[in-house]
Amino acid sequence: MExxxxxxxxxxxxxxxxxxxxxxxEARGLSMWGYVVLSHLSHRPASTQLALARAIxxxxxxxxxVLDDLERDGLVTRVPDPADRRARIVELxxxxxxxxxxxxxxxxAMEDAFLGALSDGRRxxxxxxxxxxxxxxx
Amino acid sequence: MExxxxxxxxxxxxxxxxxxxxxxxEARGLSMWGYVVLSHLSHRPASTQLALARAIxxxxxxxxxVLDDLERDGLVTRVPDPADRRARIVELxxxxxxxxxxxxxxxxAMEDAFLGALSDGRRxxxxxxxxxxxxxxx
DNA sequence: TATTGTTATACTCTATAACTATA
DNA sequence: TATAGTTATAGAGTATAACAATA
Numbered sequence: 001m002e003x004x005x006x007x008x009x010x011x012x013x014x015x016x017x018x019x020x021x022x023x024x025x026e027a028r029g030l031s032m033w034g035y036v037v038l039s040h041l042s043h044r045p046a047s048t049q050l051a052l053a054r055a056i057x058x059x060x061x062x063x064x065x066v067l068d069d070l071e072r073d074g075l076v077t078r079v080p081d082p083a084d085r086r087a088r089i090v091e092l093x094x095x096x097x098x099x100x101x102x103x104x105x106x107x108x109a110m111e112d113a114f115l116g117a118l119s120d121g122r123r124x125x126x127x128x129x130x131x132x133x134x135x136x137x138x
Numbered sequence: 139m140e141x142x143x144x145x146x147x148x149x150x151x152x153x154x155x156x157x158x159x160x161x162x163x164e165a166r167g168l169s170m171w172g173y174v175v176l177s178h179l180s181h182r183p184a185s186t187q188l189a190l191a192r193a194i195x196x197x198x199x200x201x202x203x204v205l206d207d208l209e210r211d212g213l214v215t216r217v218p219d220p221a222d223r224r225a226r227i228v229e230l231x232x233x234x235x236x237x238x239x240x241x242x243x244x245x246x247a248m249e250d251a252f253l254g255a256l257s258d259g260r261r262x263x264x265x266x267x268x269x270x271x272x273x274x275x276x
Numbered sequence: 277t278a279t280t281g282t283t284a285t286a287c288t289c290t291a292t293a294a295c296t297a298t299a
Numbered sequence: 300t301a302t303a304g305t306t307a308t309a310g311a312g313t314a315t316a317a318c319a320a321t322a
Binding site: 186187198223225 | 303304305
Protein backbone atom coordinates (compact mmCIF):
# COMPACT_ATOMS: atom_id res chain seq x y z
CA MET A 1 0.00 0.00 0.00
CA GLU A 2 1.26 3.45 -0.91
CA UNK A 3 1.46 5.60 2.21
CA UNK A 4 1.46 9.31 1.52
CA UNK A 5 4.04 11.45 3.27
CA UNK A 6 2.80 12.88 6.50
CA UNK A 7 4.66 16.09 5.76
CA UNK A 8 2.91 16.51 2.41
CA UNK A 9 -0.50 15.97 4.00
CA UNK A 10 0.14 18.43 6.80
CA UNK A 11 1.59 21.00 4.42
CA UNK A 12 -1.39 20.83 2.08
CA UNK A 13 -3.94 21.19 4.87
CA UNK A 14 -1.98 24.02 6.48
CA UNK A 15 -1.86 25.87 3.19
CA UNK A 16 -5.61 25.51 2.75
CA UNK A 17 -6.29 26.75 6.30
CA UNK A 18 -4.03 29.76 5.87
CA UNK A 19 -5.67 30.65 2.57
CA UNK A 20 -9.07 30.48 4.23
CA UNK A 21 -7.91 32.62 7.16
CA UNK A 22 -6.25 35.35 5.17
CA UNK A 23 -9.39 37.12 3.87
CA UNK A 24 -11.04 36.90 7.30
CA UNK A 25 -8.05 38.56 8.96
CA GLU A 26 -7.75 41.13 6.20
CA ALA A 27 -11.38 42.10 6.73
CA ARG A 28 -10.50 42.73 10.39
CA GLY A 29 -7.39 44.70 9.48
CA LEU A 30 -4.96 42.14 10.86
CA SER A 31 -1.91 40.42 9.45
CA MET A 32 -1.30 36.74 10.14
CA TRP A 33 1.45 37.47 12.65
CA GLY A 34 -0.50 40.36 14.13
CA TYR A 35 -3.26 37.89 14.88
CA VAL A 36 -0.78 35.43 16.39
CA VAL A 37 0.50 38.19 18.68
CA LEU A 38 -3.02 39.16 19.80
CA SER A 39 -3.83 35.49 20.40
CA HIS A 40 -0.81 35.00 22.59
CA LEU A 41 -1.44 38.17 24.58
CA SER A 42 -5.10 37.25 25.03
CA HIS A 43 -4.24 34.37 27.32
CA ARG A 44 -0.91 35.61 28.65
CA PRO A 45 -1.63 39.27 29.23
CA ALA A 46 1.80 40.90 29.14
CA SER A 47 5.17 39.97 27.82
CA THR A 48 8.45 41.56 26.79
CA GLN A 49 9.08 41.70 23.06
CA LEU A 50 11.81 39.09 23.26
CA ALA A 51 9.71 36.69 25.33
CA LEU A 52 6.85 37.23 22.92
CA ALA A 53 9.02 36.51 19.91
CA ARG A 54 10.27 33.27 21.45
CA ALA A 55 6.82 32.19 22.58
CA ILE A 56 5.26 32.49 19.14
CA UNK A 57 8.31 31.17 17.30
CA UNK A 58 9.03 34.37 15.38
CA UNK A 59 12.13 36.47 14.85
CA UNK A 60 12.56 39.43 17.20
CA UNK A 61 13.60 41.80 14.43
CA UNK A 62 10.58 40.96 12.29
CA UNK A 63 8.28 41.22 15.30
CA UNK A 64 9.06 44.93 15.55
CA UNK A 65 7.17 45.88 12.40
CA VAL A 66 4.23 43.75 13.48
CA LEU A 67 4.11 45.52 16.86
CA ASP A 68 4.49 48.91 15.15
CA ASP A 69 1.33 48.20 13.15
CA LEU A 70 -0.61 46.89 16.14
CA GLU A 71 0.43 49.85 18.27
CA ARG A 72 -0.44 52.36 15.56
CA ASP A 73 -3.91 50.79 15.36
CA GLY A 74 -4.30 51.05 19.13
CA LEU A 75 -4.47 47.29 19.68
CA VAL A 76 -1.40 46.92 21.90
CA THR A 77 0.75 49.20 24.03
CA ARG A 78 4.50 49.09 24.64
CA VAL A 79 5.49 50.40 28.07
CA PRO A 80 9.02 50.30 29.52
CA ASP A 81 9.49 47.72 32.25
CA PRO A 82 10.27 49.64 35.48
CA ALA A 83 12.37 46.70 36.69
CA ASP A 84 14.50 46.55 33.51
CA ARG A 85 14.51 49.71 31.48
CA ARG A 86 15.87 47.95 28.40
CA ALA A 87 12.74 45.85 28.14
CA ARG A 88 9.33 46.98 26.93
CA ILE A 89 6.18 45.24 28.07
CA VAL A 90 3.61 44.55 25.39
CA GLU A 91 0.00 44.53 26.49
CA LEU A 92 -3.41 44.20 24.86
CA UNK A 93 -5.61 47.28 24.89
CA UNK A 94 -9.39 46.83 25.28
CA UNK A 95 -9.67 47.50 21.54
CA UNK A 96 -7.06 44.80 20.94
CA UNK A 97 -9.00 42.34 23.03
CA UNK A 98 -12.19 43.11 21.10
CA UNK A 99 -10.46 42.85 17.72
CA UNK A 100 -8.95 39.53 18.65
CA UNK A 101 -12.27 38.12 19.86
CA UNK A 102 -13.99 39.14 16.63
CA UNK A 103 -11.28 37.65 14.43
CA UNK A 104 -11.15 34.47 16.50
CA UNK A 105 -14.90 34.01 16.16
CA UNK A 106 -14.67 34.43 12.39
CA UNK A 107 -11.88 31.90 12.22
CA UNK A 108 -13.68 29.48 14.53
CA ALA A 109 -16.68 29.48 12.21
CA MET A 110 -14.43 28.90 9.21
CA GLU A 111 -12.76 25.99 10.99
CA ASP A 112 -16.09 24.39 11.79
CA ALA A 113 -16.96 24.54 8.10
CA PHE A 114 -13.50 23.24 7.21
CA LEU A 115 -14.03 20.17 9.38
CA GLY A 116 -17.55 19.90 7.98
CA ALA A 117 -17.55 16.24 7.01
CA LEU A 118 -16.10 14.96 10.29
CA SER A 119 -18.20 13.60 13.14
CA ASP A 120 -17.91 15.20 16.58
CA GLY A 121 -15.92 12.24 17.80
CA ARG A 122 -13.39 12.48 15.00
CA ARG A 123 -13.07 16.24 15.49
CA UNK A 124 -12.29 15.76 19.15
CA UNK A 125 -9.82 12.97 18.38
CA UNK A 126 -8.10 15.17 15.80
CA UNK A 127 -7.75 18.10 18.17
CA UNK A 128 -6.41 15.85 20.91
CA UNK A 129 -3.83 14.32 18.61
CA UNK A 130 -2.76 17.64 17.10
CA UNK A 131 -2.37 19.24 20.51
CA UNK A 132 -0.19 16.34 21.60
CA UNK A 133 2.03 16.47 18.50
CA UNK A 134 2.37 20.24 18.72
CA UNK A 135 3.24 20.14 22.41
CA UNK A 136 6.00 17.54 22.04
CA UNK A 137 8.22 19.92 20.17
CA UNK A 138 8.72 22.35 23.04
CA MET B 139 -12.55 26.33 27.59
CA GLU B 140 -9.90 27.95 25.44
CA UNK B 141 -9.80 26.24 22.06
CA UNK B 142 -6.55 26.75 20.19
CA UNK B 143 -6.69 27.74 16.56
CA UNK B 144 -6.62 24.81 14.23
CA UNK B 145 -4.47 26.80 11.83
CA UNK B 146 -1.87 27.50 14.51
CA UNK B 147 -1.72 23.81 15.47
CA UNK B 148 -1.35 22.66 11.88
CA UNK B 149 1.23 25.32 11.11
CA UNK B 150 3.38 24.40 14.11
CA UNK B 151 3.33 20.68 13.32
CA UNK B 152 4.03 21.30 9.65
CA UNK B 153 7.02 23.46 10.52
CA UNK B 154 8.41 20.75 12.79
CA UNK B 155 7.96 18.07 10.13
CA UNK B 156 9.65 20.16 7.47
CA UNK B 157 12.57 20.93 9.75
CA UNK B 158 12.97 17.22 10.44
CA UNK B 159 12.81 16.38 6.73
CA UNK B 160 15.25 18.97 5.53
CA UNK B 161 18.48 17.33 6.75
CA UNK B 162 17.33 13.91 5.52
CA UNK B 163 16.70 15.27 2.02
CA GLU B 164 19.89 17.27 2.02
CA ALA B 165 21.84 14.11 2.83
CA ARG B 166 20.27 12.54 -0.27
CA GLY B 167 21.02 15.58 -2.41
CA LEU B 168 17.39 16.58 -2.86
CA SER B 169 15.50 19.82 -2.37
CA MET B 170 12.04 19.78 -0.84
CA TRP B 171 10.33 20.38 -4.18
CA GLY B 172 12.69 18.00 -5.92
CA TYR B 173 11.46 15.32 -3.58
CA VAL B 174 7.85 16.28 -4.20
CA VAL B 175 8.44 15.93 -7.96
CA LEU B 176 10.06 12.51 -7.57
CA SER B 177 7.21 11.40 -5.30
CA HIS B 178 4.60 12.41 -7.83
CA LEU B 179 6.42 10.75 -10.71
CA SER B 180 6.89 7.57 -8.68
CA HIS B 181 3.19 6.76 -8.79
CA ARG B 182 2.26 8.64 -11.98
CA PRO B 183 5.16 7.78 -14.23
CA ALA B 184 5.13 10.56 -16.83
CA SER B 185 3.71 14.00 -17.07
CA THR B 186 4.16 17.26 -18.96
CA GLN B 187 5.77 20.05 -16.98
CA LEU B 188 2.55 22.01 -16.79
CA ALA B 189 0.49 19.04 -15.63
CA LEU B 190 3.19 18.27 -13.09
CA ALA B 191 3.18 21.82 -11.76
CA ARG B 192 -0.59 21.78 -11.35
CA ALA B 193 -0.61 18.33 -9.76
CA ILE B 194 1.84 19.24 -7.03
CA UNK B 195 0.48 22.76 -6.52
CA UNK B 196 3.61 24.57 -7.62
CA UNK B 197 4.31 27.39 -10.03
CA UNK B 198 5.37 26.35 -13.55
CA UNK B 199 8.15 28.94 -13.73
CA UNK B 200 9.69 27.84 -10.43
CA UNK B 201 9.37 24.19 -11.38
CA UNK B 202 11.88 24.75 -14.19
CA UNK B 203 14.85 25.21 -11.88
CA VAL B 204 13.79 22.18 -9.86
CA LEU B 205 13.66 20.05 -13.02
CA ASP B 206 16.99 21.48 -14.20
CA ASP B 207 18.63 20.21 -11.02
CA LEU B 208 16.94 16.82 -11.15
CA GLU B 209 17.87 16.39 -14.82
CA ARG B 210 21.48 17.43 -14.23
CA ASP B 211 21.70 14.79 -11.48
CA GLY B 212 20.26 12.17 -13.83
CA LEU B 213 17.10 11.61 -11.79
CA VAL B 214 14.56 12.66 -14.43
CA THR B 215 14.52 13.08 -18.20
CA ARG B 216 12.67 15.64 -20.31
CA VAL B 217 11.72 14.37 -23.75
CA PRO B 218 9.59 16.23 -26.30
CA ASP B 219 6.09 14.86 -26.70
CA PRO B 220 5.80 13.54 -30.27
CA ALA B 221 2.10 14.41 -30.28
CA ASP B 222 2.68 18.05 -29.22
CA ARG B 223 6.13 19.37 -29.83
CA ARG B 224 5.66 22.29 -27.45
CA ALA B 225 5.29 19.92 -24.50
CA ARG B 226 8.06 18.00 -22.78
CA ILE B 227 7.38 14.79 -20.93
CA VAL B 228 9.08 14.37 -17.59
CA GLU B 229 9.96 10.84 -16.54
CA LEU B 230 11.80 9.17 -13.68
CA UNK B 231 15.09 7.47 -14.52
CA UNK B 232 16.03 4.27 -12.69
CA UNK B 233 18.43 6.37 -10.60
CA UNK B 234 15.58 8.75 -9.82
CA UNK B 235 13.41 5.87 -8.70
CA UNK B 236 16.17 4.58 -6.41
CA UNK B 237 16.87 8.01 -4.98
CA UNK B 238 13.21 8.55 -4.24
CA UNK B 239 12.85 5.18 -2.54
CA UNK B 240 15.85 5.86 -0.30
CA UNK B 241 14.65 9.31 0.68
CA UNK B 242 11.13 8.07 1.26
CA UNK B 243 12.41 5.33 3.57
CA UNK B 244 14.42 7.85 5.58
CA UNK B 245 11.40 10.09 5.89
CA UNK B 246 9.12 7.21 6.79
CA ALA B 247 11.40 6.28 9.69
CA MET B 248 11.46 9.90 10.86
CA GLU B 249 7.67 10.06 10.71
CA ASP B 250 7.33 6.91 12.80
CA ALA B 251 9.53 8.51 15.44
CA PHE B 252 7.58 11.74 15.15
CA LEU B 253 4.33 9.93 15.92
CA GLY B 254 6.15 8.00 18.63
CA ALA B 255 3.74 8.55 21.49
CA LEU B 256 0.60 7.65 19.54
CA SER B 257 -1.01 4.22 19.60
CA ASP B 258 -1.49 2.35 16.31
CA GLY B 259 -5.20 3.12 16.43
CA ARG B 260 -4.65 6.84 16.84
CA ARG B 261 -2.06 6.86 14.06
CA UNK B 262 -4.48 5.21 11.69
CA UNK B 263 -7.27 7.59 12.71
CA UNK B 264 -4.98 10.57 12.15
CA UNK B 265 -3.93 9.43 8.68
CA UNK B 266 -7.53 8.77 7.72
CA UNK B 267 -8.66 12.18 8.90
CA UNK B 268 -5.73 14.01 7.28
CA UNK B 269 -6.25 12.25 3.96
CA UNK B 270 -9.90 13.25 4.01
CA UNK B 271 -9.19 16.90 4.83
CA UNK B 272 -6.45 17.11 2.22
CA UNK B 273 -8.62 15.53 -0.47
CA UNK B 274 -11.58 17.88 0.06
CA UNK B 275 -9.68 20.83 -1.29
CA UNK B 276 -9.32 19.50 -4.81
C1' DT C 277 30.62 41.66 29.01
C1' DA C 278 25.81 40.43 27.97
C1' DT C 279 21.03 41.62 26.80
C1' DT C 280 16.74 44.39 24.81
C1' DG C 281 15.04 46.74 21.27
C1' DT C 282 16.16 48.73 16.88
C1' DT C 283 17.97 49.67 12.17
C1' DA C 284 20.42 48.47 7.94
C1' DT C 285 21.89 45.36 4.56
C1' DA C 286 22.09 41.39 1.86
C1' DC C 287 19.93 37.28 0.40
C1' DT C 288 16.29 34.12 -0.93
C1' DC C 289 11.96 33.24 -2.37
C1' DT C 290 7.90 34.41 -4.96
C1' DA C 291 4.91 36.71 -8.40
C1' DT C 292 4.41 38.79 -12.87
C1' DA C 293 5.22 39.82 -17.37
C1' DA C 294 7.27 38.91 -21.63
C1' DC C 295 9.49 35.96 -25.03
C1' DT C 296 9.94 31.42 -28.37
C1' DA C 297 8.11 27.78 -30.55
C1' DT C 298 4.56 25.41 -31.50
C1' DA C 299 -0.70 24.52 -31.95
C1' DT D 300 -5.42 33.43 -30.84
C1' DA D 301 -3.96 30.28 -27.34
C1' DT D 302 -0.70 27.13 -25.04
C1' DA D 303 4.06 24.84 -23.20
C1' DG D 304 8.25 25.98 -21.76
C1' DT D 305 11.56 29.52 -20.66
C1' DT D 306 13.77 33.84 -19.12
C1' DA D 307 14.00 38.39 -16.81
C1' DT D 308 12.64 41.60 -13.49
C1' DA D 309 10.55 43.47 -9.50
C1' DG D 310 8.66 42.69 -5.04
C1' DA D 311 7.97 40.37 -0.59
C1' DG D 312 9.75 37.86 2.89
C1' DT D 313 13.86 36.34 5.55
C1' DA D 314 18.45 36.15 7.80
C1' DT D 315 22.43 38.49 9.61
C1' DA D 316 25.12 41.89 11.52
C1' DA D 317 25.67 46.03 13.85
C1' DC D 318 24.12 49.79 16.90
C1' DA D 319 22.35 52.47 21.34
C1' DA D 320 20.72 51.95 25.84
C1' DT D 321 20.80 49.41 29.87
C1' DA D 322 22.08 45.50 32.90
